[in-house]
Every structure is written in structure tokens, then in C-alpha cells.
Amino acid sequence: MVHSLETIAAIRFGYGFRPGEPDLGARDQLLQQISGADLAQQAFPTPGFQERMGLHRSFRALHKRVKNEDESAEPELKKAKVARRALVVNDVNMRCARAIFSPFGFRERLAAFWADHFTVIAKGQMPRVIHGDFLDRAIRPHIAGRFADLLIASTTHPSMLIFLDQTKSIGPNSKIGKKKKRGLNENLAREVLELHTMGVGGSYTQADVRQLAELLTGLIVTRKGMQYSKGAAEPGAETVLGKSYGGEKASETDILAFLEDLAVHPDTANYIAQKLVVHFVSDEPDPEMVAHIRDAFLTSGGDLQSVYTAMLEHPGAWVDIGGKVKQPFDFIVSGYRALNVQRDVISNLKPRDVWRIFEIPLISMGQPPRRALGPNGWPEEAEAWITPQGLAARLQWALVASARFGDGLDPRDFVLSSLREVAGETLKFAVAGSEKKIEGLALALSSPEFNRR
Amino acid sequence: MGYVDRSRRRFLAKTLAIGCSAAASPLVTPVTFASVNSDKRLVVIVLRGGMDGLDVVAPVGDPLLAQYRPNVGAASHSDLDGFFALHPKLSGLMPMWQSGELAFVHAVSTPYRNKRSHFDGQDILEAGVAEINSDIHDSGWINRMLAQMPGAGKETAFSVGRESMLLLRGDLPMTSWSPEGRIDLSPQAQLMLDVIYQKDPLFAEAGSVALTLAAQLNLDIEVSDDDQVMMRQIMKNMQAANRFQRATSLAAFAANRLREDTRIAAFSIGGWDTHRKQTSSIKKALGQLQAALTTLKSELGQTWEKTAVVCMTEFGRTVRENGSAGTDHGTGGAMVLAGGLIRGRRVYGDWPGLRDDQLFKNRDLMPTSDVRRYTAWMIRDLYGISASELEAAVFPGLDMGGNPKVIS
Numbered sequence: 001m002v003h004s005l006e007t008i009a010a011i012r013f014g015y016g017f018r019p020g021e022p023d024l025g026a027r028d029q030l031l032q033q034i035s036g037a038d039l040a041q042q043a044f045p046t047p048g049f050q051e052r053m054g055l056h057r058s059f060r061a062l063h064k065r066v067k068n069e070d071e072s073a074e075p076e077l078k079k080a081k082v083a084r085r086a087l088v089v090n091d092v093n094m095r096c097a098r099a100i101f102s103p104f105g106f107r108e109r110l111a112a113f114w115a116d117h118f119t120v121i122a123k124g125q126m127p128r129v130i131h132g133d134f135l136d137r138a139i140r141p142h143i144a145g146r147f148a149d150l151l152i153a154s155t156t157h158p159s160m161l162i163f164l165d166q167t168k169s170i171g172p173n174s175k176i177g178k179k180k181k182r183g184l185n186e187n188l189a190r191e192v193l194e195l196h197t198m199g200v201g202g203s204y205t206q207a208d209v210r211q212l213a214e215l216l217t218g219l220i221v222t223r224k225g226m227q228y229s230k231g232a233a234e235p236g237a238e239t240v241l242g243k244s245y246g247g248e249k250a251s252e253t254d255i256l257a258f259l260e261d262l263a264v265h266p267d268t269a270n271y272i273a274q275k276l277v278v279h280f281v282s283d284e285p286d287p288e289m290v291a292h293i294r295d296a297f298l299t300s301g302g303d304l305q306s307v308y309t310a311m312l313e314h315p316g317a318w319v320d321i322g323g324k325v326k327q328p329f330d331f332i333v334s335g336y337r338a339l340n341v342q343r344d345v346i347s348n349l350k351p352r353d354v355w356r357i358f359e360i361p362l363i364s365m366g367q368p369p370r371r372a373l374g375p376n377g378w379p380e381e382a383e384a385w386i387t388p389q390g391l392a393a394r395l396q397w398a399l400v401a402s403a404r405f406g407d408g409l410d411p412r413d414f415v416l417s418s419l420r421e422v423a424g425e426t427l428k429f430a431v432a433g434s435e436k437k438i439e440g441l442a443l444a445l446s447s448p449e450f451n452r453r
Numbered sequence: 454m455g456y457v458d459r460s461r462r463r464f465l466a467k468t469l470a471i472g473c474s475a476a477a478s479p480l481v482t483p484v485t486f487a488s489v490n491s492d493k494r495l496v497v498i499v500l501r502g503g504m505d506g507l508d509v510v511a512p513v514g515d516p517l518l519a520q521y522r523p524n525v526g527a528a529s530h531s532d533l534d535g536f537f538a539l540h541p542k543l544s545g546l547m548p549m550w551q552s553g554e555l556a557f558v559h560a561v562s563t564p565y566r567n568k569r570s571h572f573d574g575q576d577i578l579e580a581g582v583a584e585i586n587s588d589i590h591d592s593g594w595i596n597r598m599l600a601q602m603p604g605a606g607k608e609t610a611f612s613v614g615r616e617s618m619l620l621l622r623g624d625l626p627m628t629s630w631s632p633e634g635r636i637d638l639s640p641q642a643q644l645m646l647d648v649i650y651q652k653d654p655l656f657a658e659a660g661s662v663a664l665t666l667a668a669q670l671n672l673d674i675e676v677s678d679d680d681q682v683m684m685r686q687i688m689k690n691m692q693a694a695n696r697f698q699r700a701t702s703l704a705a706f707a708a709n710r711l712r713e714d715t716r717i718a719a720f721s722i723g724g725w726d727t728h729r730k731q732t733s734s735i736k737k738a739l740g741q742l743q744a745a746l747t748t749l750k751s752e753l754g755q756t757w758e759k760t761a762v763v764c765m766t767e768f769g770r771t772v773r774e775n776g777s778a779g780t781d782h783g784t785g786g787a788m789v790l791a792g793g794l795i796r797g798r799r800v801y802g803d804w805p806g807l808r809d810d811q812l813f814k815n816r817d818l819m820p821t822s823d824v825r826r827y828t829a830w831m832i833r834d835l836y837g838i839s840a841s842e843l844e845a846a847v848f849p850g851l852d853m854g855g856n857p858k859v860i861s
Contacts, residue, residue, distance in 0.1 A: 184776045
């Protein structure tokens with residue numbers, strides 16, 4: 001082994017080195033990051049669901065007045081529009097700021113991993129406004145608890161219910177279904193099984209998807225958040241994965257009971273273990289390491305602390321870095337950390353600057369915020385990102401970021417502070433041989449060493 | 454889990470394939486793109502999300518359709534052949550239909566059945582295999598097809614857009630680029646970049662193609678000595694990335710390449726997963742498809758006469774509408790064919806009927822043929838690759854059967 005445990009911990013399990021930040025060590029110290037209060041969220045807060053919905057509703061009310069030719073509402077509508085945009089932009093700003101400035105990189109990486117696992121694509125104004133609440137209230141508080149709680153919180157959050165059409169799925173024999181002649185939409189039922197728990201190779205059938213779609217009816221979204229509507233729920237019991245849930249009268253408890261069972265299904269344990277290894281260690285996961293994590297998942301009943309412990313205690317977690325390529329978000333975050341961008345420069349940015357510093361680079365590298373290509377989230381494999389067009393976008397960003405934030409940095413020091421022993425002789429030579437300082441920094445940021453982990 | 458062992462073999466394949474060329478700097482050695490011995494063009498458009506063939510090429514002649522779908526489907530389809538009618542959002546393609554440059558294939562699917570996952574469905578479509586566990590599900594059928602074409606080089610096939618398409622991946626190095634891509638590095642820095650990528654095949658390959666294409670395609674770009682000026686230029690260009698991904702620009706860029714040495718181009722159009730309010734939610738995707746086809750025709754000019762376009766999707770959608778005026782994942786679907794080489798003004802395929810007992814699992818349109826069969830015969834007629842090679846290497850396990858003769 002050539003790379004030290006500290007370096008592997010920082011680059012593979014965190015967002016890389018930031019000058020002046022103390023090393024957090026490896027293994028046990030990483031696990032300590034996830035117990036205790038969420039300091040990064042406290043330092044970079046976002047508003048809750050009620051505040052978001054209040055903003056959305058007042059915008060809608062003003063919009064209606066203007067539409068009905070009430071001109072006096074126009075200035076207020078303009079203000080409300082600005083406030084709405086500021087809120088959505090602030091969500092992106094806070095997410096990036098936490099990743100850049102939190103010394104608990106592993107915790108931030110886990111939050112991002114689960115946000116991708118439970119991908120929500122926010123289409124439309126209301127979904128965009130509440131998306132930050134999904135990330136901060138459904139995902140973040142549960143990343144170190146039971147997988148069942150994480151699954152329940154994300155499946156029942158308004159963002160997920162809207163994104164995967166659950167709000168449009170009505171039991172055909174329910175009161176509302178009969179009256180309005182409405183029926184099932186099986187989108188959420190399928191993706192819960194295929195993407196969030198058992199994996200597409202899991203032992204479920206089309207009949208299970210159908211029965212689960214019936215079971216999930218009744219979950220609706222109101223201004224208060226998720227509500228259970230008996231009038232929309234399909235009456236009668238449903239059999240999913242060989243077990244019957246509920247009786248004559250439908251109830252929310254049946255849905256939760258099913259999700260509890262699903263969360264500890266052996267297929268779920270295997271799928272989650274596999275995804276963790278693929279995300280953190282290698283596009284070609286070691287089956288033995290996957291099995292080790294799966295076993296910990298099963299024996300602990302899906303306790304995520306035990307799952308991460310199993311991952312970090314396995315020798316496969318500490319092989320030399322390089323098996324993965326950083327996705328664009330991770331790439332620019334680790335870049336801003338390496339460039340030692342200061343907190344007062346990055347927090348409370350104007351929308352225009354959030355657009356320039358974060359959104360535009362991510363869009364051009366192929367990873368626009370809130371807009372994954374599908375509910376399966378972003379691709380993991382290196383070949384999906386290091387394409388000619390993807391690499392060109394990384395180069396362009398490296399130049400812009402070096403020009404904007406590289407003042408006073410010597411490229412030769414930069415390559416060492418950002419990569420330590422990972423920097424190869426060729427890279428050090430190339431960086432030192434650059435004609436311009438900016439290009440020297442950009443070369444270091446564009447190097448395979450900096451883009452891999 | 455499909456992608457697990459896929460990447461290993463892909464990586465090995467890549468390493469072997471480019472072991473020699475990786476070190477060749479685009480600045481030192483001018484890269485020449487070899488050409489195949491044919492002037493015919495093939496454009497493959499992947500329609501991601503599961504296009505509803507029953508809405509796009511609607512069997513309005515069957516009264517059951519309206520019964521199954523009281524709340525899905527447009528009011529004024531354009532009649533095609535007395536039985537099928539075209540969605541009004543594609544009415545801009547009717548002139549192509551009239552002139553015999555547009556055709557459809559109905560009631561087709563890949564061999565993928567029952568699980569109805571977008572992602573496995575698309576992998577199977579792009580790999581051209583019969584099942585997801587196939588030995589070669591890690592490479593795309595275009596890549597394997599090129600292996601059968603003497604003289605095929607790096608720019609013979611091109612994928613356009615920001616995504617990396619499985620369709621083109623495999624042993625042979627392929628090219629991909631996005632219309633707005635550019636590189637503003639000084640020659641000295643480009644040289645250094647070459648040096649630091651040398652030992653990493655993935656970066657060496659992508660970097661060499663990027664530098665070559667940026668130099669070829671953006672000849673008008675001046676690298677400014679003034680850093681501030683340069684940064685402003687870069688930012689302006691990166692902003693353009695946001696709007697450049699529309700089908701029009703993808704198609705225009707594909708046409709730009711096809712007018713040169715490129716023979717095969719591929720890109721994708723998303724937005725077909727119409728689970729709710731399909732009548733409005735399908736409009737955007739149809740608009741993109743229409744724009745892509747009309748742009749290809751206008752931008753290709755004379756070359757359109759030597760072109761065949763095939764649009765395919767991972768599966769069709771349920772025959773019955775769902776509870777939210779949309780449709781769920783199904784099986785049998787439709788293909789769209791266009792171009793001067795297409796024997797158009799026809800809806801190909803064996804129509805299975807819409808009665809309960811004629812449906813697949815009493816739910817989906819019964820597929821009566823394989824998407825790969827039509828594609829394979831197109832390739833045979835365009836490039837002369839033999840049926841036995843196609844059935845063995847390009848679409849393994851496929852029985853091509855009789856030639857539907859979609860190429861004129």
C-alpha cells in the first residue's frame with residue numbers, strides 16, 4: 001500500500017483535503033463523524049416545509065390576482081417571485097457550502113449518496129420549492145439510523161410522492177376512485193422495489209408491483225405535507241412478496257408495516273451493500289466485501305451505523321485510491337476545497353453567483369442539480385463521466401476556478417497540498433513546467449490523480 | 454446487477470484497444486479518421502422512457518382503442534393508411550410521409566419481458582442482446598457492428614450529446630462530443646495535459662479526442678492572453694451548454710459530422726415516460742422528435758438521400774390508460790424510420806389486435822416481432838454485413854427471418 005490511511009479517508013470517503021483543516025484520521029474517526037448533532041446543517045440552514053409551502057401559496061394567490069387583472073398585486077408578485085428563486089438557489093448554495101466547509105466529509109458524502117439513492121427530480125415550481133426539504137428532512141436526519149426509517153421518510157415525503165406519481169394513484173374501489181372513476185398508477189410501487197430496496201434483480205414480480213401499488217394508495221399531499229386519505233385508499237388486504245397486509249379497512253399502518261419488512265429483506269441488504277461498495281470503492285465491487293456488508297445489514301436489522309462499520313473495517317476499503325472517478329459535484333467541491341475558497345466568499349451568494357460558481361459548471365459537466373436523467377440517479381461508472389465532452393468541461397471549469405480563486409497559490413505547492421502522496425512525478429513535473437500560474441493550477445485540477453478517488 | 458462485471462471487461466477492452474494510440478499526441482501526430490467503404494448514413498435515435506406507440510401511431514381503425522383510453526390520446530390524428538393515424542404533434546412530418554421518406558414499425562419490442570424496468574430495458578436495447586445477463590451486455594451493438602465493417606475508424610460512429618451511450622461502447626474506440634464543447638488552453642498547456650494523461654488510458658483517450666475535436670470544430674476560437682477576457686468567453690460558452698442540449702442542436706451537430714467522414718451517428722431524446730396526463734405530457738417529447746427529424750433532413754441536404762434514421766424505445770406502454778390519464782410501462786411498441794433510403798409511406802409489422810386475449814399478459818400490446826430484426830435487415834441492406842454475422846456477433850440469438858425490406 002502506497003497511500004496513507006489519512007489520505008485514503010480524505011479522498012475516498014470525504015471531499016478531499018482543505019488547507020488548514022485538521023486530518024480526521026481513518027476508520028473509527030470516520031464513524032465518529034456520523035454520531036452527534038448535524039453541525040453542518042446548523043451552520044448552513046434551510047427553511048422547513050411550512051415556510052416553503054407558505055411562500056409557494058402566497059405566490060399562487062398573487063399570481064391569481066394578477067391574472068384576474070388586479071394590477072395592485074403586481075409589485076408583490078414580483079417580490080414573491082424573487083423570494084421563491086432565492087429559496088431554491090439557497091438550497092443549492094447550502095448543499096455546496098456544507099460539502100466544502102464541513103470538516104465531516106464522510107457525513108456529507110453519505111448524505112449525498114442517499115440523496116442519489118432516493119433520487120427525486122424536481123419538475124415544476126412546487127416540487128422545486130420543496131425539494132430542499134426532502135434532502136434536509138427526509139434524508140439527512142436518517143443517514144445514520146435504521147434503513148427502515150430512511151426508507152419510510154423518503155417514500156412518504158411529498159417530493160417523492162409527487163415525483164413518482166403516487167399522488168395520482170387512487171384505489172379504483174375506493175370512495176374517490178369510484179366517484180371520479182380513477183385508478184392506479186404503479187410508478188412509485190415499481191421504483192420502491194426496483195431502485196430503492198431489492199434492485200432490479202430482486203425476487204419480485206409484476207404481480208407484486210401491482211399489489212404494492214394498491215397498498216400504497218391513500219398517500220396524498222396537502223398543504224400540510226403528506227396525509228393519509230382513507231377515501232383514496234383501495235379497500236381490502238394486499239399480498240406483496242408473499243405476505244398479506246391490511247384487512248377490510250385500509251390504513252397507513254399497513255404501508256409502514258410493509259416498508260419495515262421490505263427494509264430488512266435479504267435482497268435489500270444485498271442491493272444496498274453492493275451500491276455502497278460501488279459508490280465508495282470500485283465500479284467492480286469485490287463480492288466478498290459486498291457479502292461482508294450485507295451480513296452486517298442483516299444481523300443488525302438494517303442499522304446503518306453497523307453497515308458503515310462493516311464497510312470501513314473491511315480491508316477492501318483501504319486499498320490505494322484510484323478505482324473511482326469523482327462525479328462532477330464531488331469534483332468541483334473538492335476543487336474549491338483544494339483552492340481554499342473562503343467561507344465568506346461562498347455562503348450567502350447572490351443567485352447569479354450560485355449560477356456561475358456551481359450550477360453552470362455542473363450543467364456543462366453533465367450533472368445539473370435536481371435534474372438526474374432518471375429516478376435511478378447518476379451513473380457510477382467512470383466511462384459515463386470521462387468522455388471527451390465531459391473532460392473538456394472539467395478543463396474549462398478548472399481554468400475558470402483557478403483564475404477566480406487561485407490568487408496567491410503556487411501550483412507546485414498546490415499539487416502537494418491537494419494530493420499529497422497521490423501526486424505522481426509526471427504531474428509534479430508538468431505543473432512546474434506551465435507557462436502560466438493559472439494553467440499550472442488548472443492542470444493539477446484536471447489531472448487523473450485529482451479526478452480519481 | 455448489470456453493471457458490475459460490465460465495467461471490468463469494458464476497461465480491459467479499452468486498455469487493449471488503445472494501448473498503442475493512447476500515447477500518440479494529437480498535437481504531434483495529426484489524427485486521421487479512417488472511413489468505411491460506404492457512403493450510406495445511419496442515424497440511431499434512442500427514445501428514452503418508453504414511447505407509447507399506441508398514441509404516436511394510433512390504431513384508430515380499432516374501436517377498442519377508444520374504449521381502453523377514454524382520457525388518453527389526441528383528438529385529431531392525421532390518417533396514415535386508413536387504420537393507423539399519426540399523432541398531431543408529429544404532423545410536421547406528414548410531408549416526409551407523403552414523399553415516402555417516413556415509415557413506422559408497429560407491435561415490436563426487444564426480447565425484454567415482464568420486469569418492465571427502464572434501465573434494464575434501455576441496456577438491452579443498446580446492447581442489442583436478448584437478456585441482461587448476456588456475455589456481451591457491456592458493449593453496444595453499433596460498436597460490434599463496426600467490427601464487421603472494414604476500414605471503420607474512430608470517427609466512423611459518433612454519439613452526440615453529454616451522455617455516454619452504451620450503444621457505442623465496446624472494443625473499438627468511438628467518438629462522442631457535445632455541440633457546445635471547446636477547450637481554451639495554450640498550446641504549451643495542451644502539451645502538458647497530454648503528458649499527464651499518458652498513463653491513464655481512460656483520460657488519455659477522452660483527452661485526445663477532446664483536444665482534436667475542439668481544434669477541428671472551433672477554429673474560430675481565439676485563445677486570449679488576457680485571462681479576464683478568456684474567463685468571460687469560457688463562462689459565456691458554459692452557459693450555452695444549458696440550451697444546447699435540445700434535439701435541434703443535437704441533430705444539427707450530428708448532420709455536421711455526417712456530412713464529413715462519419716457514417717453512423719447516435720443520440721437520444723428523453724421525456725417519454727408519460728405516467729400521467731399523457732395528452733399534455735407527451736407533447737414536449739414529440740416536439741423534440743419532430744424537430745430532430747426535420748433538422749436532420751434540412752441540415753443533411755443532399756446527404757439525406759443516402760440516409761436512414763431509426764428511432765427505437767425500450768418498451769411500449771400499457772394498452773389501458775391508468776388511473777391518472779396516463780399509461781404505465783408495457784411491452785410492444787413502435788419504431789420510427791425516416792430518410793431518403795427508407796421505403797416509406799408504410800406501417801410495417803404484423804398487427805396483433807387489441808382484444809383481451811390478443812394482448813400480452815392481458816395488459817400490453819403483443820410484440821409480434823423484434824426491434825432488432827428490423828434494425829438488422831437495415832444494416833444488412835445498408836452495409837452488406839451478412840445475416841449470419843449479424844445474428845452471431847451484432848444481435849446474438851436473433852432470428853432475422855424474412856427481409857421486411859424497409860431500405861429502398
